[in-house]
Structures are given as structure tokens and as C-alpha cells.
Amino acid sequence: MCDGILKRSPFLHLIAPAGVIGISSIPVFGHLNREVIKKNICTLCGACVASCPVDSVEITDETPKLTGICVRCGMCYSACPRTEDYVGNVEKTLFGREREEGEAIGIFKEIYTARTLLDDVRKKCQDGGIVTTLLVYALENGLIDAAVVSGRDPKEPWKPVPMVALTREEIINAAGTRYSVSPNVSALGMAVKEYFKSKVGFVGTPCQVLAVRKLQYHPAAATKIGERVAYVIGLFCMENFSYAPFIKKFIGEEKGIPLSEVTKFSIEKGKFYVYKGDTIALEMKVSELKNYARPACHVCPDLTAELADISVGSIGSDRGWSTVVIRTDKGKELFEAAVEAKFIEAKKLSLEDKGVSLLMKIASEKRKRAKK
Numbered sequence: 001m002c003d004g005i006l007k008r009s010p011f012l013h014l015i016a017p018a019g020v021i022g023i024s025s026i027p028v029f030g031h032l033n034r035e036v037i038k039k040n041i042c043t044l045c046g047a048c049v050a051s052c053p054v055d056s057v058e059i060t061d062e063t064p065k066l067t068g069i070c071v072r073c074g075m076c077y078s079a080c081p082r083t084e085d086y087v088g089n090v091e092k093t094l095f096g097r098e099r100e101e102g103e104a105i106g107i108f109k110e111i112y113t114a115r116t117l118l119d120d121v122r123k124k125c126q127d128g129g130i131v132t133t134l135l136v137y138a139l140e141n142g143l144i145d146a147a148v149v150s151g152r153d154p155k156e157p158w159k160p161v162p163m164v165a166l167t168r169e170e171i172i173n174a175a176g177t178r179y180s181v182s183p184n185v186s187a188l189g190m191a192v193k194e195y196f197k198s199k200v201g202f203v204g205t206p207c208q209v210l211a212v213r214k215l216q217y218h219p220a221a222a223t224k225i226g227e228r229v230a231y232v233i234g235l236f237c238m239e240n241f242s243y244a245p246f247i248k249k250f251i252g253e254e255k256g257i258p259l260s261e262v263t264k265f266s267i268e269k270g271k272f273y274v275y276k277g278d279t280i281a282l283e284m285k286v287s288e289l290k291n292y293a294r295p296a297c298h299v300c301p302d303l304t305a306e307l308a309d310i311s312v313g314s315i316g317s318d319r320g321w322s323t324v325v326i327r328t329d330k331g332k333e334l335f336e337a338a339v340e341a342k343f344i345e346a347k348k349l350s351l352e353d354k355g356v357s358l359l360m361k362i363a364s365e366k367r368k369r370a371k372k
């Protein structure tokens with residue numbers, strides 16, 4: 001398909017990155033389409049959208065599509081978390097070695113249980129508010145100039161929309177978890193190409209974190225985008241869902257819960273909860289929802305965003321607190337600075353702590369599931 005478009009375009013020599021014309025062996029959008037999208041293992045991270053130098057890739061109906069000419073740069077393919085396995089290379093770059101078999105949550109320095117000390121964050125956050133608080137601290141101290149987060153669609157508040165947050169207020173308004181896929185990496189492209197930001201704090205699920213690391217370090221990826229990332233904050237994630245069938249149809253229509261009245265969705269101890277204020281409007285076993293989970297999640301081995309600077313989730317902590325896995329030097333510096341500045345209250349956990357054992361167990365289960 002790309003070849004046909006390529007031959008027809010009289011403008012290709014003006015827009016194709018140097019060295020691309022004439023190279024036919026590099027995998028391009030057509031390969032991505034065949035090997036990932038059509039095989040139903042696309043994570044919808046948005047890396048292909050961010051990478052395309054001529055903005056020819058768009059996501060419609062939860063599917064990346066080629067909407068213009070393909071200039072055969074191959075950058076969409078190289079950044080995709082489901083193409084070439086690049087995890088080991090990233091681990092060597094970040095940590096100086098690859099993960100060993102027994103390291104269920106990947107390579108890390110320290111683990112904490114922590115919560116925000118900021119009242120405005122506490123009112124909106126999902127768990128301990130650590131993700132939002134770290135971003136607020138980083139923005140207010142000049143460590144980032146924008147944050148890529150997932151906001152809310154103005155018409156459908158539980159539909160996540162990738163966004164570039166430029167103020168404390170915007171970061172805080174994006175707090176909380178929307179349990180459906182938000183192609184956050186596409187907003188990283190926006191932060192760089194539309195807002196010209198150079199120190200971006202990125203938040204995303206494990207697959208999105210891998211895409212961002214490929215954008216930073218893969219020699220054939222759009223590293224001009226990756227080099228503008230200052231911090232990568234990863235979210236723990238067992239699986240994600242599609243908005244239309246799960247949130248809109250199943251919760252909103254089949255279960256008859258008006259989405260405008262929902263105040264929170266959460267997953268705790270194997271159960272999925274829908275809240276209206278303090279009332280539980282729906283409680284179900286997560287195992288009963290497996291038909292709604294995105295098929296792409298079933299091949300993912302990573303629960304804890306192992307390639308992030310800092311990973312955050314609820315497993316392993318009490319309600320209202322977050323489990324925080326510190327992985328890199330820059331992640332450690334950011335977290336310690338936010339604690340020092342009294343933005344965050346933190347208690348260090350040891351490998352013997354019950355919460356940490358549980359986290360390791362669930363992470364191992366996710367790895368086994370992916371192998372199957």
C-alpha cells in the first residue's frame with residue numbers, strides 16, 4: 001500500500017527524511033498494520049501517531065490508520081511496543097544490565113508506600129495521589145515544562161483523552177483513573193510538535209512506557225521526540241479496557257448506571273467497583289470482566305511499568321496510599337525532593353513486607369499469563 005502511494009507522490013523528495021527514499025527493506029506502516037494492528041495486539045499507545053513526521057497516522061475507532069502518504073521512514077514501526085523486543089536494550093541503557101528471571105517487578109532501587117500532602121490533589125486522586133503530586137512538584141520547580149497525562153472528554157467524563165497539561169490546575173484535573181485506553185504517547189507528540197516543550201513529564205501504562213523508551217533510545221525511532229522527555233512515571237496495570245463496549249455499554253447501559261453520576265471506578269483486591277459518592281453502585285470480580293479486557297493486554301508481561309523512572313500503583317499499600325517503586329537515579333532524586341519539600345509523606349518498604357510480597361506474586365502471575 002505504501003509503495004503505491006510513494007510512487008504517486010510528486011512531493012516525496014521534499015518531505016521524506018534524508019536517506020529514506022529508495023530504501024525498501026525497512027518495515028513501514030504496512031508492516032505495523034499486518035504484524036500488530038490486524039493481529040489485535042495493538043496497545044493503542046499512540047506512538048505511531050506521535051512518530052509520523054508527516055502526521056499521516058490517526059487513531060479512529062480504536063485503530064491506528066494511515067490517513068495520508070507514508071514516507072517510508074519506519075519510525076511508527078520502530079517506536080511500537082509490540083514490534084521488535086527492545087526491553088533488554090532499554091534495561092541495559094537505564095540500569096546497566098538486563099532483568100534476571102526472579103526479578104518479578106523488574107529492576108528497582110527502593111519501594112515506598114506514600115501519599116500526597118497536598119489537599120487539592122487528595123480530593124481528585126485515585127490512590128495516594130503520588131503521580132499527580134510528583135508532576136506538580138516537578139512543574140513548580142522547573143524540572144518539567146509540561147506533563148503528558150490522560151484528561152477527560154468534556155462530553156463523556158469517563159472517556160480518557162490524552163492531553164498536554166501546562167499548569168498545576170490541568171495536572172490536578174487529570175488525576176484519577178479512567179479504566180479505558182488513552183493513547184497518551186500521541187500527546188507526547190503534541191507536546192513536542194505543537195507546544196515545543198523540551199522537558200516533558202510523561203505518565204502512562206507499562207506498554208506506553210516501553211513506547212516512550214523506544215522513542216528515546218531506539219536508533220530508528222523518532223528520537224527527536226524522545227529526547228524531550230524528562231521523567232517517565234509508570235502506572236501499574238494488569239489490563240485495560242475499551243471505552244465503548246465496557247464503560248459506555250456494559251456499565252452505562254447494561255448495568256444501568258448513569259455515567260454522569262459515577263464519581264470513581266476502582267480495582268481493589270481482585271474486585272472492580274463503581275462508586276456514586278460514598279455508595280458502591282456496582283461490585284464485580286475482575287475475573288468476570290475478562291471478556292472486556294483488551295486482547296493486546298493478554299500478551300503483556302509487565303505489571304509494574306518496569307522501564308519507568310518511578311512506577312506507582314495501589315497493590316501493596318493500604319487504601320489512600322500508593323506503592324512507589326523507585327528505579328532510576330533521576331526518579332530517586334525527584335521522589336526524595338518531593339518528600340523533602342513536604343509534598344509527599346513516605347514510608348520505606350522492605351522485601352519482607354506483606355504488600356511487597358503480594359505485588360511480586362501478582363507481577364509473576366501476569367508474566368505467566370503472557371507466556372501462555
Ligand SMILES: Cc1cc2nc3c(=O)[nH]c(=O)nc-3n(C[C@H](O)[C@H](O)[C@H](O)COP(=O)(O)OP(=O)(O)OC[C@H]3O[C@@H](n4cnc5c(N)ncnc54)[C@H](O)[C@@H]3O)c2cc1C
Pocket residue numbers: 124125126127128129130131132133149150151160174175176177178179180181182184203204205235236237238239240241267312313314315322
Ligand atoms: C488502565 C489502568 C489499569 C490499572 N491497573 C492497576 C492494577 O491492576 N493495579 C494497581 O495497583 N494499579 C493499577 N493502576 C494504577 C492505579 O489506578 C493508579 O493510577 C495508581 O495507583 C496511581 O495512583 P495515584 O493516586 O498516585 O494517581 P493520580 O495522582 O490519581 O494520577 C493518575 C494519573 O494517571 C493518569 N491516567 C488516568 N487514566 C489513565 C489511562 N487510562 N491511561 C493512562 N493514564 C491514565 C491520569 O491522567 C493521572 O496523571 C491502573 C491504572 C490504569 C490507568
